Amino acid sequence: MTSRLEAIDLAIGHGTVLADGLSLSVAPAEIVAIVGPSGSGKSTLLASLAGVVPALGGHVLVDGIDVTAWPVHRRRIGMIFQEPLLFPHLDVGDNVAYGLRRLGQNRREARAQALEALAWVGLDGYADRPVERLSGGQAQRVALARALAPRPAVLLLDEPFSALDAELRQRLAADVADLLRREATAAVHVTHDLDEAAAMADRVLRMPPEPGQPLARVPR
């Protein structure tokens, strides 16, 4: 189940190069955090790993297989964002079941498994709710369950807690770290909050200030 994610000499950016020569290796079940000021390309790096934004150079490997040219949906790389981005026309259960349905499960199977994933994030009994009746924290938990339900090889987290208030943020960050460890899912967590990064991750890297420089390890 658990997988390794590697980036080799990656160049990223929207059309023009924002950063290049980025290399990264995330071991199975390892949580790596990447910190850096806003605009440094953290989010773009994640988007390029997932394939949402095409890489401008270099390679992305999942379990040693070069997936750089693969479309997003084949990479098995899950992603959650700052906002939950729940699908507003689906209820909580169908949101979580979305990825399972794409794996070919029928609605009943997917729904059943979604209930399980909701239990991971502490939202038993929420499956039939419309998503607009969730609080911000609950919505982000649903997004997490949705991303993890289809068992991705790697989960990418793009500042998922920054829109929440401080107390909620800490609690949710701890829950997420627990969950990732329990499910032994490799993860890359991008944040501008060094404390949050340190609390969750096995390893913290810093985005390079200039293009062409490597990701540097932040000592603990």
Next chain:
Amino acid sequence: MGGGDGSLSLPRWVGWAWLVPGAFLLAFLAYPLVALGARILDGLGQSALVPVGTGQVAALAAAQALASTALALAVGLPMANVVSRYRFRGRALAQALVTIPFVLPTVVVALAFRSLVGPGIPQGLFLVVVAHAYVNLAVVARIVGAQWAQHDDRHEAVARTLGAIRWTAFRTVTLPALVPSIAASAAVVFVFSFSSLGIVLLLGGGSTRTLESQVLRQTSVLLDFPGAAATAAIQLVVVSAILLGGAALSRRSPRRVMRPIRLRRPTSRSGTIGVRVTSAGIAVLVLAPVLALAVDSLRSRGSWSLAWWQAIGSVDAGTTRIGSPLSALGTSISYALITAAIAAVVGGLAAVAVLGRGPTRWIALVAVVPLGVSAATVGLGTLLAYGRPPLDLRATGLLVPLAHALVAVPLVVAVVAPALRGTDDRRLAVAACLGARPTRAFLTAYGPVLRIVMLASAALAGAVSLGEFGAASFLARATNPTVPLQIVRLLGRPGEESYGVAAALAMVLVAITLVLVLLVDRLGTSRQPAAVGTP
């Protein structure tokens, strides 16, 4: 963000906003129709029977309208996508171009089509459907585009990381999110096609009919007023049902937070190609018939010539028909401005009323009803109500813009209401918590969105007025013809010059519209607020 929480802090006048559209509809729709109905019932001595064959005509018109709507959506959705979401060279022009077909007088569209396809494609259902789709592209592109521009496409990115291929992500995430605007625009296109007159008469070859063309035939050929009233009533019922259905569909979808519009460049090579192909497609599709007309305006006896353009100034000089083309232009433009102002105020307030509580928010649905009333019916009713003593508005020159506003208000509502509903009302609560008075808070929360969509919809309203012919032919003063009236009059007589000058005038109308729409779009984007973060 519970939908109801915010309305606690809505300013009190929102609760009364319905009064303006209510009074407008009462005065300029209900009263004329009642006056007309009363007159017909009042002893013209005929029995009111639904004319034979009405059901068949209605069914045929419904099938035709369905096909027109499907085609308009199929072509309009990619246009909405590209024009409203991507930044590329010529975007503003492409957006303005899309609006052109909508404002061309139907007579001009019909002629342009025939000039383009030649006699090879026979008149009939096919040509009518294609022309309806062409004319209504702007409705789809603008209404859906307004919502699409604010749709957060990271939803699709999420869907893709969850294993959805592009098409699946579009089908399961994008489309459902756009349901409100798609439903709203589809309902409008359906209604326009279902109750279409000009295109049906000109391209239908006589065999394709609508209830509207039946009404005209019953009033002006058979002078069968009770039959016409029955037919018009059936049309009103069908159209109202469709519009209410569309409105219900667009209301059912949940409220959601929209992002401020942020145009982007296409990210991938295939994306770039897609944007280029679609924008080039827009240009070709929209321009081909217009270019055919432009060529017609420059050809005289088989060679290139500016004769028709020069004749614009002199044609019919010294007659009662056309004072000067300049004055017709002035008339058309001032009617368009007044229509835009009336429609923006009336339609905007109807849309705002939706935010309020209680039954008054249904005014937005009622405001859409004028789309279903046949132009001939409105024209005759307005003449009876306001064209003779004691209430004679004809001399004020307001009858035409008022009639145009009646058609334009539903479009304004269709654009503004979904945008307001989609606005994050937490901002309202935040502003209120910060001590803003209700009106101030309202403007803080809804002002930016309101400004953009009101300008866009006012442009649409003005455009409707620029191209409208039916109501104008009933209500305009003979000494103040609009440009479409002039074009139609020119086309109503033989001679090479008539056709050539009509084509040249049509090109002038295209140019004015293009300038108007470009201006308003620019106004809309330059005043657009910087990205507002979620509170």
Next chain:
Amino acid sequence: MGVKALLAAGIATAAALSACGGTAESASGTVRLLTHESFVLSQSLIDDFQARTGLVLEVVTAGDAGSMVAGAILAAGAPTADVLFGVDNTLRSRAVGAGVFAPYASSAADALRPELRDDTAGGLLTPVDFGDVCVNIDDGFFASAGLAPPSTLEDLASPEYRDLLVVEDPGTSSPGLAFLLSTVARYGDQWPDYWRRLAANGVTVAGSWTDAYMGDFTKGGGGGDRPLVVSYATSPPAEIVYASDPKPERPSTSVMPDGCYRQVEYAGVLAGASNPAGAQAVLDWLLSPEVQADLPLSMFVLPARDGVALPDVFTRFAPAIANPLQIAADEVAAGVPDWLAEWGAVMGR
């Protein structure tokens, strides 16, 4: 911003327009002429009329002739104008029956052509002009095809002229209805059979005159492929008048003299007019030699007044139609609904 600001802007604009649009008039001195959208005269005539009578003449249009008459019928007794011009012999019976007109016998009526002098619907209407709806021919087409142009209604149904004719839908077009009436007048009860033969011979039906002439007709400008079209006997001179300079020597089209239907346009004082005296003055003026002489070149109709000299293009290219077909107004009113239904059945639409 402002809903309020917008509202204010709207009101300001409206006020500005109504201010510049309003004509400051004394009500008694204004007379309104209700007419169809094809109405046109030389502006100098109207100026003369106003100067001479001291009346202000306001021309109001209300769609095509049918819509205009429909509006007049609905407003019968409390009209939107004082005098009406443009009701024709296919529509007049219903308007007269609905009490639209007040009796008025213009002294100028004595000067009308003899056959029109008594055509007044019992003193309610006065003929102002007439014209004939005839099949028009693209002469060049037939010359280069080496084919003699058709000369009778019968010819139109014969195989040599297969796929050459375009007509207008009688349900939506005034010349279309006139052409149908001419076939009813010619063939009596057998007219549906004639239309069956026309259909078998490939006739095309267009929705309107504009569509047929400008679109389908080979000489209309729209690049059509039909060299025969139902139009007016005065279309060939119009072709010269509305050509750019230098004007062509002669029109490229001519008129088939058989099967023409005679249309007469009338004027009448509206019952309940607020300015009946003004209305009568307008009606007299419409029959005056000056206005009658202006009619051919402005509206391409022929003067109802006897002895008015026609312009050169008319005498040369619009030959008088010797035996036009016509059906009495009452018969038309009674027959048209059934004829249209029957025509629709025959033509499969």
